[in-house]
Amino acid sequence: MKSLLIYLSLAATIQAAETPNIVFIVADDMGYADLGTQGAKGFKTPHLDQLAAEGTRFTHFYVAQAVCTASRAALMTGCYPNRIGMQGAYNHTSRDGIADEEWLLPEMLKERGYATAAVGKWHLGTRLKFNPTRHGFDEWLGIPYSNDNSKYHPSLAAEMPPLPLYDGEKIIEHDPDQALFTSRFTQRAVEFIERNAARPFFLYLPHVMPHVPIFASEKFKGRSELGLYGDVMEELDWSVGEVLGTLKRLKLEDRTVLIFISDNGPFLSYGEHAGSAKPLREGKLTTFEGGVRVPCLVRWPGHVPSARVCDEPFMGIDWLPTLTEIVGGKPSTRKIDGLSAKGLILGEKDARCPHEALFFYSGTALQAVRSGAWKLHFAHPYITVAAEPGRGGKPSNFGKLAPTSITQSGVEGIATRHGYRIEQLELSLFDLASDPGETKNVAAEHPDVVQRLSALAEAARQDLGDSLQSIKGNGLRSPGIDTSN
Numbered sequence: 168m169k170s171l172l173i174y175l176s177l178a179a180t181i182q183a184a185e186t187p188n189i190v191f192i193v194a195d196d197m198g199y200a201d202l203g204t205q206g207a208k209g210f211k212t213p214h215l216d217q218l219a220a221e222g223t224r225f226t227h228f229y230v231a232q233a234v235c236t237a238s239r240a241a242l243m244t245g246c247y248p249n250r251i252g253m254q255g256a257y258n259h260t261s262r263d264g265i266a267d268e269e270w271l272l273p274e275m276l277k278e279r280g281y282a283t284a285a286v287g288k289w290h291l292g293t294r295l296k297f298n299p300t301r302h303g304f305d306e307w308l309g310i311p312y313s314n315d316n317s318k319y320h321p322s323l324a325a326e327m328p329p330l331p332l333y334d335g336e337k338i339i340e341h342d343p344d345q346a347l348f349t350s351r352f353t354q355r356a357v358e359f360i361e362r363n364a365a366r367p368f369f370l371y372l373p374h375v376m377p378h379v380p381i382f383a384s385e386k387f388k389g390r391s392e393l394g395l396y397g398d399v400m401e402e403l404d405w406s407v408g409e410v411l412g413t414l415k416r417l418k419l420e421d422r423t424v425l426i427f428i429s430d431n432g433p434f435l436s437y438g439e440h441a442g443s444a445k446p447l448r449e450g451k452l453t454t455f456e457g458g459v460r461v462p463c464l465v466r467w468p469g470h471v472p473s474a475r476v477c478d479e480p481f482m483g484i485d486w487l488p489t490l491t492e493i494v495g496g497k498p499s500t501r502k503i504d505g506l507s508a509k510g511l512i513l514g515e516k517d518a519r520c521p522h523e524a525l526f527f528y529s530g531t532a533l534q535a536v537r538s539g540a541w542k543l544h545f546a547h548p549y550i551t552v553a554a555e556p557g558r559g560g561k562p563s564n565f566g567k568l569a570p571t572s573i574t575q576s577g578v579e580g581i582a583t584r585h586g587y588r589i590e591q592l593e594l595s596l597f598d599l600a601s602d603p604g605e606t607k608n609v610a611a612e613h614p615d616v617v618q619r620l621s622a623l624a625e626a627a628r629q630d631l632g633d634s635l636q637s638i639k640g641n642g643l644r645s646p647g648i649d650t651s652n
Contacts, residue, residue, distance in 0.1 A: 176568025186367040188423040195378035196440030198433035209393025214408035224467030227480040232432040233458030243271045245487035245505035246270040252646035254530045264292015266647040273303030282363040287373035294649040319380040346382040349373045420618035421468045429461040434588045436563045442463045448605045454527040454534040472514035481508040524623040533633040536624045540600040543620040553588040562586030
């Protein structure tokens with residue numbers, strides 16, 4: 168009997184290691200420098216700092232595009248967003264969404280016996296056929312698109328319908344109190360963990376904050392030295408602490424992979440209501456480092472090294488294959504762009520970036536490529552804050568914005584609506600090892616590097632397309648489309 172008990176205990180330990188719980192927390196528009204361990208000023212992030220101390224902080228993690236829908240589509244499918252036709256950011260008028268044929272992270276995990284829940288902002292399609300519960304999640308509490316797509320939009324409020332809050336496939340509220348989003352989502356997340364403590368679970372917690380408009384609950388208002396943005400960040404940090412505390416209380420810490428990232432860089436046009444990407448250049452909606460390089464923390468006691476800082480790059484497209492390998496799941500049968508970064512995550516000796524190159528698109532335009540420490544920008548337009556940053560929840564240049572419609576698509580349309588100006592960048596090569604702020608163009612000094620990275624980019628263009636050069640790409644797939652009224 169004693170031998171049988173030992174065997175069963177060993178078998179349970181092996182199974183727990185092979186099918187760890189996964190908690191994936193995503194902040195919305197949080198800047199690279201909005202962690203205490205990465206230079207945050209005016210507010211404190213003790214629980215995120217604890218996460219960094221007990222796990223690994225990846226300082227060169229990239230999102231696939233610096234905008235909400237595209238970033239999340241890459242995370243869920245392992246594909247560059249333009250491959251699956253999901254660049255940009257959906258709103259209440261959007262008929263597109265995630266295609267049924269795509270193999271999503273929750274679908275892979277559900278097949279492995281995981282309980283799955285999404286709590287927060289979805290942003291992969293607003294119609295019923297694109298609901299999270301139709302794409303691998305057992306349950307969902309949250310909103311279908313960004314919280315500024317509401318009566319709080321600074322310049323388009325009159326065009327906005329009431330913001331819906333869903334529980335599963337039912338709208339339970341219109342225009343909910345946004346000051347309660349973080350606490351409500353945290354409560355639901357904790358309840359989900361408690362209900363599924365005896366089986367493998369996947370909790371996807373894509374918070375609404377700190378995307379504008381920003382709100383903090385009464386408990387956190389006025390707590391930080393930075394004002395409302397700092398209050399919001401301290402409440403998000405509290406939320407992480409609640410999740411960590413729940414895992415500890417239920418003795419699930421060693422059996423849980425906890426990942427924390429942001430979906431893209433800060434919305435700089437909103438000034439005091441936006442975060443910081445320093446010392447990186449620019450922010451959200453750009454392919455500069457401040458737009459695409461974001462905080463990334465991973466904790467899995469006994470597997471992921473603690474108090475480690477890793478500067479090897481990898482990207483949001485790599486989460487699906489990485490977690491598939493970790494849990495022994497079924498790989499996608501469709502072509503994906505991500506590669507497993509398991510060795511990198513687990514701190515294996517000599518593990519390196521799994522890609523020869525990473526490609527940075529803005530919509531369908533290939534704007535930059537990184538290989539090693541080198542990053543080459545092709546000549547392209549980019550956005551930057553117009554005049555002074557915004558104040559009080561209004562974007563830069565508010566009151567002087569050109570008339571636009573919410574249906575105007577593309578980064579330039581978003582930029583116009585949010586007070587940016589558009590400038591032009593020449594062909595530029597940056598050495599990120601010595602110049603993370605992308606300030607010194609060294610293309611003339613390194614023509615061989617320019618040539619090598621340009622060749623890598625040309626192969627990507629043939630597969631993924633490039634609207635800058637009017638190349639469609641032969642590996643593109645269509646998003647899902649809902650043609651019903």
